[in-house]
Amino acid sequence: xxxxxxxxxxxxxxxxxxxxxxxxxxxxxxxxxxxxxxxxxxxxxxxxxxxxxxxxxxxxxxxxxxxxxxxxxxxxxxxxxxxxxxxxxxxxxxxxxxxxxxxxxxxxxxxxxxxxxxxxxxxxxxxxxxxxxxxxxxxxxxxxxxxxxxxxxxxxxxxxxxxxxxxxxxxxxxxxxxxxxxxxxxxxxxxxxxxxxxxxxxxxxxxxxxxxxxxxxxxxxxxxxxxxxxxxxxxxxxxxxxxxxxxxxxxxxxxxxxxxx
Numbered sequence: 738x739x740x741x742x743x744x745x746x747x748x749x750x751x752x753x754x755x756x757x758x759x760x761x762x763x764x765x766x767x768x769x770x771x772x773x774x775x776x777x778x779x780x781x782x783x784x785x786x787x788x789x790x791x792x793x794x795x796x797x798x799x800x801x802x803x804x805x806x807x808x809x810x811x812x813x814x815x816x817x818x819x820x821x822x823x824x825x826x827x828x829x830x831x832x833x834x835x836x837x838x839x840x841x842x843x844x845x846x847x848x849x850x851x852x853x854x855x856x857x858x859x860x861x862x863x864x865x866x867x868x869x870x871x872x873x874x875x876x877x878x879x880x881x882x883x884x885x886x887x888x889x890x891x892x893x894x895x896x897x898x899x900x901x902x903x904x905x906x907x908x909x910x911x912x913x914x915x916x917x918x919x920x921x922x923x924x925x926x927x928x929x930x931x932x933x934x935x936x937x938x939x940x941x942x943x944x945x946x947x948x949x950x951x952x953x954x955x956x957x958x959x960x961x962x963x964x965x966x967x968x969x970x971x972x973x974x975x976x977x978x979x980x981x982x983x984x985x986x987x988x989x990x991x992x993x994x995x996x997x998x
Contacts, residue, residue, distance in 0.1 A: 743854055744811040745847050750801035754885050757799075762812040762826045763791040766836065766844055770805025771918065773880045774798070774833075780875045781833035783807060787873065788836040788861075792826040800881050802919045808844055810854070822858045825865065834870035836861070878904045878914045891931050891959045897923060931958040932973055935966065939982040951978055 750772040765772070767783040774781050775798040776791055783789045791797050793814050817823055824830075840861055845854045864870055883903060887895060900923060901911035915923050935958045938949055949957075955966035970978045 741813065743813065743816060743851055745845055745849055745854065746809050746811075747847060748807050748809045750799055750805055750807060752800065752802055754798055754800045754881060756796065758794065758796045759811075760793055760814070762793050762814055762817050764810040764812065764825065765789040765791065766808040766810075766841070768806040768808055770801065770803055770807075772799055772801040772805055772807055773876070775879075775881050776831045777828065779832050780879050780881065781831075781873060782876050783833065786836055786838065786841050788834045788870065790826045790831050790833075792828065792831055795831065798881055800884065802880055802884070810845075810858075812858075817858075820855055820858065822862045825858065825862050830865065832875065833873040834865065835873060837864050837869045840864060877906055878911065878918070880918065887927065888930055891927070891934055892957055893959065895923075895927060895959075927959070928969065928973075931960065932970065934958045935960075935970065935978065936981075936985070939978060940985055948982070954978065 747768070765774070765783050765788070767785045767787045767789075769785055771782060771784045774783060774789055774791070776789070777795045777797070781787075781789055817826070840857070843857065845857050849857075861870075883900070886903070887900070897908050897912055900915075901908045904911055906914070912923060915926070919926055921929075935954050938954050938957060950963075951966065952963040955961075955963045958966070960966035960969065967977055970981070974981055976984070
């Protein structure tokens with residue numbers, strides 16, 4: 738993907754891991770919520786006031802576990818070179834910065850002209866050169882690694898101790914950070930994901946004409962047995978899994994839609 742002129746957009750990133758690589762410079766500024774990035778193997782978390790450069794040609798991966806609003810600047814490499822702001826995208830800066838509050842307040846909007854954008858970027862580079870952008874430490878709880886691992890093994894009886902060990906954190910620190918980032922405790926998040934998988938299995942199998950037994954669904958999603966699954970499902974949806982399957986529409990959730998990065 739390439740851009741012919743500077744582009745300013747507000748974007749909302751999805752709750753799934755996606756990857757990209759493009760031939761333009763990209764700059765993300767968090768406005769609300771959070772998106773986690775991995776740029777060239779360096780992890781960073783873009784929250785409000787955080788600046789994240791994505792250099793041209795760098796493969797990057799991203800995931801946003803909740804609602805978010807990210808100001809994104811797509812900037813042609815030649816344009817950045819002519820303006821003299823290449824240093825914003827040097828590899829050591831790709832770990833992310835807490836942007837100076839004065840610049841966050843006047844960040845360009847989607848209807849800003851090229852001259853306004855150029856002045857802001859020039860001011861940003863001067864601020865970074867003067868040390869007025871605070872570098873961010875790499876996150877120890879890396880959602881880009883943890884969430885796909887949990888989602889890929891929902892049948893596993895995950896415990897806080899095991900999840901914390903994957904992140905090299907104490908149980909208390911892990912539980913606190915997880916709740917701060919995702920808005921719910923790990924057990925609640927796991928229950929949501931297991932129920933989402935269960936709904937998908939119930940619909941997919943019935944649509945194919947060979948209904949998956951409730952015990953099979955329960956075990957595949959990490960519930961102890963069919964009775965445990967039915968109880969949790971009824972608490973969440975007000976009906977049993979069997980009734981829900983008979984009443985559910987045939988369409989499944991579409992997770993394949995494209996996303997512009």
